[in-house]
Amino acid sequence: MTAQFSRRGFVVSAVGGGLLMAIRPALALADAAAPSPPPTTAFIRVPETGPIVLIMPRVEMGQGVYTSLSMLLAEELEVGLDQIAVEAAPPNADLYSDPINGEQVTGTSATTMAWYDPLRNAGATVRTLMITAAAQRFGVPAVECRAERGVVSHPKSRRKATYGSLAKAAAALPVPAAVALKQPADWRLLGKPIPRLDQADKVNGAARFGIDVQLPGMLYATVAACPAFGGTLKSVDEAPALKVAGVIKVVRLRDAVAVIANHTGAAIKGLKALAPEWDLGPGADDNSAAVWAAMEKASASPGVNGVKTGDADAALGAAAKKLDAVYRLPLLAHATMEPINCTVQVKDGGAEVWVGTQAPVRARDAAAKGAGVPPDKVIIHNHLLGGGFGRRLYVDHIGQAAAIARQVSAPVKVIWTREEDIRHDHYRPCYFDRLAAGLDASGRIVAWKHRVAASAVSEQWAAGSLQNGLDSDALDPAAGTYDFANVLTDYVRVEPGQVPTGWWRGVGPTHNIFMVESFMDEMAALAGEDPIAFRLKHLGKAPRAAGVLKAVAEASGWGKPLPAGRGRGVSLIADFGSFLAEVAEVDVAPDGTVRVDKVTCAVDCGKIVNPDTIRAQVMGGITFGLTAALWGEVTLEKGQIKQSNFHDYRPLRMPEAPEVTTVIVESTEAPGGIGEPPCSAVSPAVTNAIFAATAKRIRTLPIGAQLAKA
């Protein structure tokens, strides 16, 4: 097998009569030498016959990337979306990492940012190779040939050749150093509301999520881990479970007990029959009140400095008006609709894993450890994800399922109950923030101080992430996107007892945007100014941020009178390469019940792949963020999470869903992310609207019953 390389990090090789192209962004960046041996799996496979295969580097968890990444490739390759088949990428950090996340994970809204250019260039490169190969075969100049729907034609001589028939010859050609991309005016797909490829199977029950895998001889399991984090299993009498019809076996792990059965119903019944004794471990006494007290105490002293511009203390001292406040956000679970699950077969010194994961390499390594086999003996079959939101970046359940399967001589599907799912998550941290700011005589902010006390999510994700004790996520963006003359942000690390924390839709900004945008609203009120006009005053150097604020003002009817008890609130986020402003319109009933009627969002996320997906992500992010703002909170008692299911970890439901209007601001800037920002921006828009309606400032989420009147 020979391989051809380009400076963009493309590797083209001939495999079995077809063409195989790998894109290696890391290689492209480093302009590195050819890998040896050439990769055997990669992004694009053009076989002699059959569909062109895009080995999907990122996972589909509802955000539409199976469609949007296919569109990027299909546009430049000159094939129809119907001519592309998608395969989930296997774990391979070398091939499927991206420069933004630095590893093979789907998260931080990075997919479009990372793959917009590489996939278009890859498509154009393969198309160019196909045209070159066809021109050579026809004995005509390449410029006289054109490609359409996977066929190269030479109109003058009326000759045609399919990509499949050209693949072998194309693979032997040198990879062009540069290729011409199509002009936007010629786009068939990009920027258009193309129907998603995954929808048809998701309305008829045919789509296969991880939880749906079926294997010959498969057994079913459910599991209970020690209720307190870090605790272990002392003992369990397995007899009551074994009396349940259908139960086959009880499996003990260091920190959990699992019941294996002929079907999940029997496994759940068997597990309920058990009364395991636990050693609750170091977190046995953890509780929410103690966590808040520790955070408040730690936050009284300066932390590790983040941003330091000018002299915030001096400017605050000299300010004409000033304000300080404490803000708090609670721990949150992810509660993906598809409960946590993983199917594993341990056999012949290896393990095969069926799961939907955002982090396939970590999944492989966790399975290897759990099964006691080498990582290169693990096969990961990645699936559609029934929601991710950050939960499926973590692989605790995969290691656990492998450890269970190691004790079972059949493939075993381990499903967590919803109770297990909510009580053994990697939680969005709780936050205790102190903010202070001062206005000059003209009503402009001259000093901004923001101290964040919280868990170090980055460090929990990858040990060694702290830089001089600073967790970059915790301070992202602790001073917003505004132009303040004097800024001081600092970070105090406080872990919530033994509770594991993790990434949650919106990541750092989902906390900071609430703090910053709420406090900006407070400062606008202190200045006696309109909240949008006040923000615009501080955005002289941020035209795109100002642009979405102006757009949302117009689209939301900002400033138009509202009846008593109603209010509008605004918020702004500039992160993940995108700019969003949201206006929420809220009704507060006389009894204090809060109802969010409308949310208007103006978004500038640069160049757009699929506007319909952007609208869906805005709608979805707002729903996810609104659920958290209104009711989201998990609390800790005696080391255990108190909430357990949707009755006490309340999701937004149909009657409570606001009308969402999305205004897309046209842009030719580089594409930004859209999964996270709409979620982060909604909570302050809502609490600012509550302030507008009632003059009451909500500084702690969830809103819950804070406004309820007895």
Add this chain to the structure above:
Amino acid sequence: MGISLQVNGKAHNVEAEADTPLLWALRDLVGLTGTKFGCGMGVCGACTVWLDDAPVRSCLTPLSAVGGKTITTIEALAGTRAGAAAQKAWLDAQVVQCGYCQSGQLMSAAALLAKTPKPTDADIDAAMGGNVCRCGTYPRIRAAIHAAAAELART
């Protein structure tokens, strides 16, 4: 010992106790995985199927309660007039995101449409309030139900 079930027009004999939730019999023993597990306590709607013509939460329905009633799951929804209209409207409105809850959403929506050909927003709230979607597809679900109703009225 087995229990006989009529699922999507076919008879199945499943080896399970009478107190086994219908959900697990369908998924693990009959092999129809379109019906989803979400909460196990009837508060999310992901497991919704029809018993005769009524939507029920299969996670809370023991096999003993099925009796001779016929079971319809998402896999056979297209064979019903309201179901086919709902599925088409779902695709037209591009409702789905992750898709995990949508089997249950469609079973509830089609049951509503079969009984209430022209549902109001209040009817939709009442019929769909028990179905949770974490991706936030509610506004499109509402629009799709109205569109399906309009389509059913035309044909």
